[in-house]
Amino acid sequence: MQKKDENNTRREFLKKLPVLAIGAAALSGCNSEELDEFFQQNFKTLSKAEKAEIIKNLEKKYSEKYGKEFKVSAKPATEGILFGYALDLSRCIGCRKCVYACVKENNQSRDPQIHWIQVLQMEKNRGIDLAHADIHYNPEQVPEEGHFYMPVQCQQCRNPQCTTVCPTKATWQDEDGIVVVDYNWCIGCRYCMAACPYGARHFNWGEPNVPIEEINPDTHYLGNRPRTNGVVEKCTFCIQRVREGKYPACVEICPTGSRKFGNLLDPNSEIRYILENKRVLVFKEELNTQPKFYYFFGV
Amino acid sequence: MNFLRFMLGCFKIITRGGRIYYSCLFFLFILIVWGAMGYYQQLQVGLIMTNMRDSVSWGFYIGNFTFLVGVAAAAVMLVIPAYIYDWKPIKEIVIFGEILAICAVIMSICFIVVDIGNPLRFWHMLPFVGTMNFPDSILSWDFFVLFTYFLINIIVVTHLLYKQFSKKEYNKSFILPMVLLSIPAAIAIHTVTAFLYNALPARPYWNSALLAPRFLTTAFCSGPAVLILLFQVLRKTTKFEIKDEVIFTIAELMVYAMFIYLFFTISEFFKEFYSNTEHIVYWKYLLLGVAKNREIAVYSWASIIMGFSAFLLFLIPRTRKNLVTLNIGAVLIYFSVYLEKGITLIIPGFTPDVQGQYYFYVPSEIEIRTAVMIFSAGALLFTFISKIAIAILFEGFSIESLEKKSTIKLKNETAPL
Numbered sequence: 001m002q003k004k005d006e007n008n009t010r011r012e013f014l015k016k017l018p019v020l021a022i023g024a025a026a027l028s029g030c031n032s033e034e035l036d037e038f039f040q041q042n043f044k045t046l047s048k049a050e051k052a053e054i055i056k057n058l059e060k061k062y063s064e065k066y067g068k069e070f071k072v073s074a075k076p077a078t079e080g081i082l083f084g085y086a087l088d089l090s091r092c093i094g095c096r097k098c099v100y101a102c103v104k105e106n107n108q109s110r111d112p113q114i115h116w117i118q119v120l121q122m123e124k125n126r127g128i129d130l131a132h133a134d135i136h137y138n139p140e141q142v143p144e145e146g147h148f149y150m151p152v153q154c155q156q157c158r159n160p161q162c163t164t165v166c167p168t169k170a171t172w173q174d175e176d177g178i179v180v181v182d183y184n185w186c187i188g189c190r191y192c193m194a195a196c197p198y199g200a201r202h203f204n205w206g207e208p209n210v211p212i213e214e215i216n217p218d219t220h221y222l223g224n225r226p227r228t229n230g231v232v233e234k235c236t237f238c239i240q241r242v243r244e245g246k247y248p249a250c251v252e253i254c255p256t257g258s259r260k261f262g263n264l265l266d267p268n269s270e271i272r273y274i275l276e277n278k279r280v281l282v283f284k285e286e287l288n289t290q291p292k293f294y295y296f297f298g299v
Numbered sequence: 300m301n302f303l304r305f306m307l308g309c310f311k312i313i314t315r316g317g318r319i320y321y322s323c324l325f326f327l328f329i330l331i332v333w334g335a336m337g338y339y340q341q342l343q344v345g346l347i348m349t350n351m352r353d354s355v356s357w358g359f360y361i362g363n364f365t366f367l368v369g370v371a372a373a374a375v376m377l378v379i380p381a382y383i384y385d386w387k388p389i390k391e392i393v394i395f396g397e398i399l400a401i402c403a404v405i406m407s408i409c410f411i412v413v414d415i416g417n418p419l420r421f422w423h424m425l426p427f428v429g430t431m432n433f434p435d436s437i438l439s440w441d442f443f444v445l446f447t448y449f450l451i452n453i454i455v456v457t458h459l460l461y462k463q464f465s466k467k468e469y470n471k472s473f474i475l476p477m478v479l480l481s482i483p484a485a486i487a488i489h490t491v492t493a494f495l496y497n498a499l500p501a502r503p504y505w506n507s508a509l510l511a512p513r514f515l516t517t518a519f520c521s522g523p524a525v526l527i528l529l530f531q532v533l534r535k536t537t538k539f540e541i542k543d544e545v546i547f548t549i550a551e552l553m554v555y556a557m558f559i560y561l562f563f564t565i566s567e568f569f570k571e572f573y574s575n576t577e578h579i580v581y582w583k584y585l586l587l588g589v590a591k592n593r594e595i596a597v598y599s600w601a602s603i604i605m606g607f608s609a610f611l612l613f614l615i616p617r618t619r620k621n622l623v624t625l626n627i628g629a630v631l632i633y634f635s636v637y638l639e640k641g642i643t644l645i646i647p648g649f650t651p652d653v654q655g656q657y658y659f660y661v662p663s664e665i666e667i668r669t670a671v672m673i674f675s676a677g678a679l680l681f682t683f684i685s686k687i688a689i690a691i692l693f694e695g696f697s698i699e700s701l702e703k704k705s706t707i708k709l710k711n712e713t714a715p716l
Contacts, residue, residue, distance in 0.1 A: 129655075130654060130655030131655050165499075169430045190356045190415075199354075
């Protein structure tokens with residue numbers, strides 16, 4: 001009887017060995033912070049206290065890594081606000097100042113290069129025709145004869161298919177209409193990129209690279225905080241700015257005033273003035289994505 | 300204890316074989332190591348080692364995934380005619396079909412794992428521990444049906460083999476419903492995989508209701524092609540018996556599938572080219588290329604030509620009923636479907652991209668090596684499981700044989716005393 005028991009315990013121990021070995025090997029490779037991060041749940045499902053804890057750790061981590069004070073906001077949407085955007089096709093000259101202001105504000109990787117805004121050069125006599133649009137135009141001076149320009153970024157659809165297809169609920173539309181990504185929850189399957197009809201989603205194919213002196217330390221958890229290899233990112237209307245009452249960086253930088261932004265629920269906002277007094281169109285309206293990003297002709 | 304001895308016996312079976320067997324194992328092993336070294340680089344540096352970029356965000360990996368789901372589905376769909384026509388070695392057909400299905404499902408899941416940016420976060424898409432987006436995301440559906448299908452097949456195969464091993468009659472009232480359930484499950488995995496692509500209005504190339512039916516017909520060509528070849532090998536090397544007529548009937552069923560596939564494809568071509576909308580650009584890239592970029596056109600024409608030759612070989616009774624030409628046809632149709640699913644289904648969907656821009660994608664060396672790793676590992680797994688199954692089914696590897704051996708051993712050991 002005794003012998004049998006002994007046998008059992010030894011067998012039990014032998015059974016556990018591989019599990020222990022794997023666990024030990026996994027643990028030796030990372031510290032407790034990395035473990036916490038690994039087991040962190042979907043941001044949307046976390047309690048306020050858990051979020052605060054995560055934010056605190058992130059701020060500490062980023063401050064150490066980049067050598068400057070970092071702010072990571074988790075400010076939620078404000079009730080009564082639904083953000084909308086309008087872009088004046090007749091004023092845009094295709095200077096791409098918005099593209100680079102966006103890169104800088106939102107800590108987009110420089111190499112490999114990520115641009116949340118793409119500017120399409122189109123031929124005036126064809127209208128909006130993607131088959132003849134060029135993204136890589138590079139003349140001495142813009143605008144070029146016979147061409148007009150159409151910047152494309154996330155259209156912040158009311159009916160976004162990118163969030164529907166996500167297998168992990170790592171991306172969703174917040175209450176103020178901004179479609180956001182939890183970079184810690186995204187598994188990098190890129191189904192959202194296949195589903196987006198605007199090419200608004202971008203993937204970190206390699207380790208993102210932002211020069212330390214150019215990093216913007218004023219960040220939002222769901223927006224411009226530093227990203228990691230293998231996750232999807234996108235335009236958030238500069239969530240870190242607009243939730244604090246500022247304009248998105250692209251609106252501020254635009255030298256021609258082609259970019260307009262505001263609260264769609266406020267009848268006195270500029271965006272509502274445009275919807276009321278100018279004729280607007282939405283890109284690829286046939287797909288029923290119902291963008292909150294409008295194109296219009298101001299002059 | 301019995302289980303331990305069973306495992307030990309299995310280990311002996313897979314490590315013993317002739318010179319050809321060993322050289323095959325060695326060859327596969329070399330390929331796995333060579334591929335794994337490539338995949339390791341991808342793990343270190345990221346998916347930037349592939350040629351995929353934002354424009355073409357899915358490529359060779361997802362193509363292979365789709366193809367293997369088809370193989371997995373079709374291997375079991377062969378059970379339908381086997382059941383209806385009452386082919387004699389039905390149990391063996393079921394077992395080898397399902398072993399193929401198990402390996403194909405594992406390989407297809409591997410292709411998803413190598414494709415995602417954060418493979419360690421795979422658990423995020425599981426229910427309970429993560430936040431599975433069920434029922435909204437078709438990918439979660441796909442995972443669900445693939446897992447169910449895998450489970451059904453593994454239960455059926457292990458039950459049948461283990462009962463045979465322990466010289467007991469298998470439980471028919473348990474197995475028959477499972478086998479019958481595996482048939483709609485097989486159709487489901489390939490349909491849901493087609494639904495992954497076809498309900499994305501952003502990608503007009505896939506946004507066709509014919510996609511799922513086309514998937515099923517191609518699967519019914521490629522899956523049985525593998526099994527036809529496998530059955531002939533088994534017939535030569537083991538006691539497995541299958542009549543020529545059965546193989547010819549499978550070939551006949553494949554002709555129907557090929558014909559329907561051809562018809563679907565022509566319907567799709569006609570609609571796209573005659574209506575000549577802006578969506579024609581994808582088809583032009585598929586068949587003609589853009590400017591000097593004909594990378595994909597080469598593959599699509601190779602696929603069309605191989606598929607059409609196989610169709611002719613299978614259609615003409617004299618070549619269908621000749622094992623040499625039949626086997627050539629089976630190989631041709633297999634590679635035709637492989638190119639169609641692996642290359643020409645996914646890539647033109649992204650070329651040009653949603654902004655009308657062209658990025659010309661061909662798989663990188665790392666992608667090819669990673670694919671070689673998965674295919675070789677899958678082939679190795681299939682070889683091992685089949686070898687055990689062959690031993691149990693035809694070579695008398697059973698509980699009794701083990702007991703006999705151990706008594707002989709005991710006698711030998713006690714003899715010197």
